[in-house]
Amino acid sequence: MSNTLESFGSPPAPKVSSVRRVIAASLVGTSLEWYDFFIYGTAAALVFNKLFFPDFDPLVGTLLAFATFAVGFISRPLGGIIFGHYGDKLGRKNVLVVTLLLMGLATFAIGLLPTYGTIGAWAPALLVILRFLQGLGLGGEWGGAVLMTLESGDPKRRGLNASWPQVGVPVGLLLANGILSLMGGATSESAFLSWGWRIPFLLSGLLVIVGLVIRLTIAESPLFAETEKAGDKTKMPIVEVFRRYPKQVALAIGARVGVDVAFYTFVLFITTYVTTYLDLPKSYALNAVLIAAACQVVFIPLFGHLSDVHGRRPVYLFGAIAAAVWVFVFFKLLDTGNLALIILAAVVALFFHAAMYGPQAAFISEMFPTRVRYTGASMGYQLAGIVGGALAPIISTWLLDTYDSSLAVCAYVVGMLAITVICVLLAPETSKADLNDDPAELAEPTPPDVPTGKGRHAARHA
Template sequence: MQAQHRDVLSDAHSAPDAPANQMKRVGAAGFTGTLIEFYDLQIYTTAAALVFAHVFFPQLGKAAGTIAAFGTIGVVFVARPLGSVLFGHFGDRLGRKQTLVITLLMMGISTVLVGVLPTSEQIGIFAPILLILLRVIQGVAAGGEFAGAALLVSENAPPERRGAWSALPSLGGAASTCAAGITLLLTSLTMSDATFRAWGWRLPFLFSAILLAVGLYIRMRMTETPVFAKQVSRHGTSRIPVLDAFASQPRDLLLGCMVEVPAFSMLYLVVTYVIHYGVSDLKLPYTNVLLVTVGSGVVTFLGILVSSRLSDRFGRRPVLIVSNGLATVWALALFPILYSGTMTAYAVAVIVTLLIGGLIFGPVGAFMSELFHTRYRYTAVGLCYNASGILGGALPPLFAGPIIAAYGPYAFGRVLAILCFVSVCCCIALKETRGRSLDG
């Protein structure tokens, strides 16, 4: 361990004195990991909706096979908390750089391997088993990715622009929506539906190998963050970061788990329920749905840019309170608009929903980094991020169908609005963090 600490300090001393001189490279390292993470989400959910029932679950029939295919998306949420604790531990003990190289490799390789996975027709029951195994690996890695990427950027960024710089991992997620949409759109335009279902769906997964190579090259050139190196040199590291976090800041951990819940609700409702509803129920042309997806990625990107910069000017807390407040109001309007059944209404529902999600995601990288102490920061940020993902990303889409079927869209909108309002209250209960030193 001492040798590893010396390596961390050596890395830090070899870095430029002014963090701003290397911020573009640091920002690119933070950007690429979440680009791969959410690119996988986009292409996987699309493939699950269109072909996975036939490719991996044919014995279950179309309806049950589709449910099983979407169920494999939820495997990631089960694995994420494990990843946040596992990689949070290593990130707080060994450093941000080494941990982020591992998470990137695990995420990228598991995504590429889905693209070469044999079908059930070829290897029987082993096909869905291998698919689920790859999803578990991807989920564990994703559980440690965002926290490390956010800290890599925030712990290098100049304090007065920490909000803007720390938004780069979230911007990677927004850019992935555009990248996945364009990739799927080009694939669908250049081949027939039969060809796409036979083997064309594999191409977007294989394309992620390029993203992996670029991201790995960037991250291998990184140095350790000066904030973590200073913590090691002055006080050492926490023996068990997860226990240290709960013992030191239990209130902040509990409240922090709710900060991003509306953003995840907005994101995952769109990429699972809303898109599937547009294709299957509204019978919208697949090309039009993909064009809306690309547009929604652009507005999400813009929302993150705007809110992250506003957080540097007015504070993280006010921006999050207003953004989550908008989500509360929009939750009541979303489903009546969507269920009006037109292409225009569908486009408005998707674009406004993801714009509000982007406004929430913008300040989160800086806010969470400033909220927790360095000795367990990686673990604490990862726990909050992934708990928000479960509460906002896994549960609402899971319950949307049954609640809407039993009580109608207005009822589910009210449930979602209540969840968003709880997040507003949690943001109010937390203190402002802008201006805090990350060395504290």
């Protein structure tokens, strides 16, 4: 079924260099956003419990620090709604500039924040506010970065192209853990707690300038420009998403939630488990995650490409089932206390995670039509973060404290991955979908008096 956009003619395909420029701009910007996000998460596991919640037991302080970490996930759906609305109405590019600025300035401000010992309860309160702003920025960032690559390149390479913004996650994680590890090694424990932890946050200001320069050089998404020319934009994207595409939103949430829980168990909870439960040096966890993240820079586009060849669902399901099995091996390897085996645990864990994360961006985005794709994809992706990544470190820490066993954490991860498997099985295969088609219309019976795509599209807008 074709869209009335055809009556205006299709724009010429972008040149390869243009597509590469779009991919580079999306990757750099997203990497910087995730750097900001992960700097906070790693600092929450290592120092925020001591600096902002010093009057509590170490484990309770860690729980409270992770609670402030969760605030970023709670504000991400709001960021997805706000920036998705403007991204579907005003275009992808301009919104991406705003989200990068918001995220960078909030992170820079955290680096200047006084601690509990200086201003008392105001310190954690201001920390929560800045974390909320971080979440708003990231909530709007993901959808725009993914759509710029998805809507700009060869339809046969959408999985690969859309996977590049996903690579921003391990790159951001690599930068965050690398700089924190460098600062930890270059300073004493007291100096790191005093001022060393601030340096990675303050560096965000410089990194944002680089990201803005690159991002301002790209053109708008061709598909959005086509939709704008056709006058097919909707006045209230969020209303249309919930009215016409609730099934797609629900499936997107379910498909993502297990991926999120597994990821934050593998890269964030590992720090708490290794340092607090196993009483090993924090460098063990930091270095393991660092190496695994470097490997994932290759893993993610690999699985994005494989989803173009074999379909989104088979690749996604392989990753989910394999990760559910590996989580048990993961903790067994951590329990050995052997650095090489801890590194192996993390690398394999992120390999299986990449099998889900590589095709995920295209899989979720392809569920929605162009006129509401920014809003719909952002909502499905970010709402999953509330019950996924936001709660995963908190629930895992509580389970470990309550049952004194990693098996409880494993059961939790497997349960959430089971939800992902079910939702991926229920979702349609999207790798061959036409981005000009409307998934809601494809699911409806064709009216006898409107036999083809152009007529149905016109009838819907009559």
